[in-house]
Amino acid sequence: MTSTIGGRTKLAGVIGWPLAHTLSPAMHNAAYQAMGLDWVYLPLPVPDQRGLLAVLDAVRVLPFVGFNVTMPYKAAVMSLCDEVAMLAQMAGAVNTVQVVDGRLIGYNTDARGLLESLEHDAGFSAEGKRVVLLGAGGAAAAALVAFVLAKAGEVTVVNRTVDRAEELVERMGPHLRGVSARACGTDDAEEYVRSADLVVNATSVGMSPDDPSPIPTQWLRAGQTVEDMIYRPADTALLRGASAAGARGIGGLGMLVCQGATAIDIWNENSQSPAPRDVMRDAATRALGQSPLPEESDS
Numbered sequence: 001m002t003s004t005i006g007g008r009t010k011l012a013g014v015i016g017w018p019l020a021h022t023l024s025p026a027m028h029n030a031a032y033q034a035m036g037l038d039w040v041y042l043p044l045p046v047p048d049q050r051g052l053l054a055v056l057d058a059v060r061v062l063p064f065v066g067f068n069v070t071m072p073y074k075a076a077v078m079s080l081c082d083e084v085a086m087l088a089q090m091a092g093a094v095n096t097v098q099v100v101d102g103r104l105i106g107y108n109t110d111a112r113g114l115l116e117s118l119e120h121d122a123g124f125s126a127e128g129k130r131v132v133l134l135g136a137g138g139a140a141a142a143a144l145v146a147f148v149l150a151k152a153g154e155v156t157v158v159n160r161t162v163d164r165a166e167e168l169v170e171r172m173g174p175h176l177r178g179v180s181a182r183a184c185g186t187d188d189a190e191e192y193v194r195s196a197d198l199v200v201n202a203t204s205v206g207m208s209p210d211d212p213s214p215i216p217t218q219w220l221r222a223g224q225t226v227e228d229m230i231y232r233p234a235d236t237a238l239l240r241g242a243s244a245a246g247a248r249g250i251g252g253l254g255m256l257v258c259q260g261a262t263a264i265d266i267w268n269e270n271s272q273s274p275a276p277r278d279v280m281r282d283a284a285t286r287a288l289g290q291s292p293l294p295e296e297s298d299s
């Protein structure tokens, strides 16, 4: 946070419910301080749709540079923006809004956040690779957009409810640009998981410390990269299984940091200095240590 909040301080924040354990204020305010920005980032807990409309009206007239959006409002906010960027339209969700002259411009930074964290945390480039994506909700949609951007070779969307996986692949059909995508149910996924270069967990299975892995971990093998988008707890059954199989496992904190940093880069559009990912990661790691409860997430 800027050392002195004054009459010229600009505002940013996160809209969601519940937000008691959000890591975003710690991570963003540390970045603003390191960047010398006279900005402050606030939790904006919104309990219902009526509250959401009131907060969006307020945000248009207050000195907000922008705000993040988390569960359960990523789809609702998209429909309330004045303009929505192509990646967010493809993902069907907005997690970052820039406020320009009272207008709301929606973005989705989860896709770029995922690619950046894979590159940074695992040295992994998805270009031409075989990817298994577990889940068919909002995070999985953003991940599928990411793998289209990265020109993956093939993506298999695996979901408990196979109809949702099929719907996601069908919806993304016009945007696939040569990336081969298929849908399948979890029970039929073994051969795809065994032959994958990358397995990404975009389900919520693992958020509770007692959760099992979303797939049998004996399907994993050495040489694979496994990203679990979940970052609380840091050590999920999937990541433990990946480690036991000799695969490279990474947790979701890197993605959280990179999607937040990309949001700052959008809001601070005239600056040549990217948001300091290392400062944000340190702040998020400290905040996670102080708030280790698994009940909610930022994304």
Ligand code: NAP
Binding pocket: 071, 110, 113, 134, 135, 136, 137, 138, 139, 140, 159, 160, 161, 164, 201, 202, 203, 204, 205, 207, 214, 229, 230, 231, 252, 253, 255, 256, 257, 259, 297, 298, 299
């Ligand atoms: P969502 O839209 O609610 O989707 C949840 C997904 O999990 C669905 O595919 C659902 O399958 C599956 N699922 C839930 N319970 C299950 C169970 N018991 N067995 C098998 N599958 C189950 O949630 P979301 O917004 O996509 O978020 C998913 C996860 O990604 C959350 O843990 C979230 O915190 C994380 N995330 C992390 C970041 C980051 O920056 N690290 C960013 C975004 C999201 P069905 O369709 O069958 O119900």
